[in-house]
Amino acid sequence: MAPGGYLGPKLLATILFDKFGQHLPLNRQSQRFKAKGSDLSVSTLADQVGAGVLH
Incomplete structure (x- = not known):
């Protein structure tokens, strides 16, 4: 993941x-x-969990 980037939807769903x-x-x-x-x-x-739960 690049600095300031984001995880793809499949990876975020897995996490x-x-x-x-x-x-x-x-x-x-x-x-x-x-x-x-x-x-x-x-x-x-x-950070990604927090963003994923809020959306």
């Missing part, structure tokens, strides 16, 4: 489902993404 549907904390999601080669910080995920 929201894992957080609210599977009760997977954002720190564990961040670790999982990092293990797969995508460095998404907890603060980035939290």
Whole structure:
């Protein structure tokens, strides 16, 4: 993700489902993404969750 960019709708849906549907904390999601080669910080995920819930 580029600085100031946004996550695509499918990735955002996955993050929201894992957080609210599977009760997977954002720190564990961040670790999982990092293990797969995508460095998404907890603060980035939290910002996107906040934006996704509001829309």
